[in-house]
Amino acid sequence: MAEENQTGADGQQEPEQHSPAPKDVNNAKLRTFTQEEVDRIINERLGRERGRKSDYEELKEKAGQTADLESKLSKALEENEKLKSEAKQAEHEKELSTIRANVAAKHGITDPSVLAGDDEKQIGEYAEKLMKVFADMRSRGTVADQSARTGQAKAKHSSREDFINAMSTTLL
Numbered sequence: 804m805a806e807e808n809q810t811g812a813d814g815q816q817e818p819e820q821h822s823p824a825p826k827d828v829n830n831a832k833l834r835t836f837t838q839e840e841v842d843r844i845i846n847e848r849l850g851r852e853r854g855r856k857s858d859y860e861e862l863k864e865k866a867g868q869t870a871d872l873e874s875k876l877s878k879a880l881e882e883n884e885k886l887k888s889e890a891k892q893a894e895h896e897k898e899l900s901t902i903r904a905n906v907a908a909k910h911g912i913t914d915p916s917v918l919a920g921d922d923e924k925q926i927g928e929y930a931e932k933l934m935k936v937f938a939d940m941r942s943r944g945t946v947a948d949q950s951a952r953t954g955q956a957k958a959k960h961s962s963r964e965d966f967i968n969a970m971s972t973t974l975l
Contacts, residue, residue: 899926906930913963937966 907915920926
């Protein structure tokens with residue numbers, strides 16, 4: 804303890820001196836480095852730091868690429884869903900076209916595009932309604948009366964033309 808608390812000539816206690824050397828000061832050997840060794844040590848340390856920084860830059864670049872790829876994937880998935888929806892809609896329209904053609908043939912309608920509905924039942928009901936309206940108009944002579952009202956003598960219409968005229972004046 805005498806070594807730790809030494810008193811100077813002026814009566815004040817001198818602070819304890821700590822050195823970065825090992826605890827046993829007597830056994831400590833001072834090491835000197837040459838300029839080449841100092842340069843080598845500094846360059847090694849700088850190299851490690853650059854390596855960390857390059858790893859960081861590399862990771863940063865990969866993160867950017869990942870975000871870009873995720874964005875492209877998201878867009879591709881959206882496009883895929885859109886195309887699936889369009890394909891499903893086209894398939895549905897094709898089925899409806901086939902149903903309209905079958906119902907039109909069944910009821911003697913020459914133009915299946917005049918039939919409306921989203922399924923076979925609706926299209927069939929619409930075709931029956933149209934044929935009933937058209938039959939009622941023919942039985943009452945409404946189609947012939949229309950040409951007489953215009954004052955024009957028209958040649959006899961085909962059933963298709965009569966049907967279209969009846970639809971445009973009655974249903975629309």
